[in-house]
Amino acid sequence: MTKNDLINLLASLRIDLKYLKRDLQFRLEGNDIEGTEKKYKDVTNQYVYKAGVYEAYAKMDNDTFKSAIKTIEKMEHDLS
Secondary structure (H helix, E strand, O other): HHHHHHHHHHHHHHHHHHHHHHHHHHHHHOOOOOHHEEEEEEEHHHHHHHHHHHHHHHHHHHHHHHHHHHHHHHHHHHHH
């Protein structure tokens, strides 16, 4: 591997990490449990609404985790 190849690889990995961090931060900020509790506190059938919201949170988190795992696996492959 040449010096230029190594520099390009590191730049690519830096970009991958930047986007991975952004995605994870977005999901972390999006899971507003306290806000959801307040929003549906006085609603009839509040548990149905909350269950739907929490299911959506879990699905989006799982998708983000799958994406993160793929990105990390790509980085591992690029480094080997």
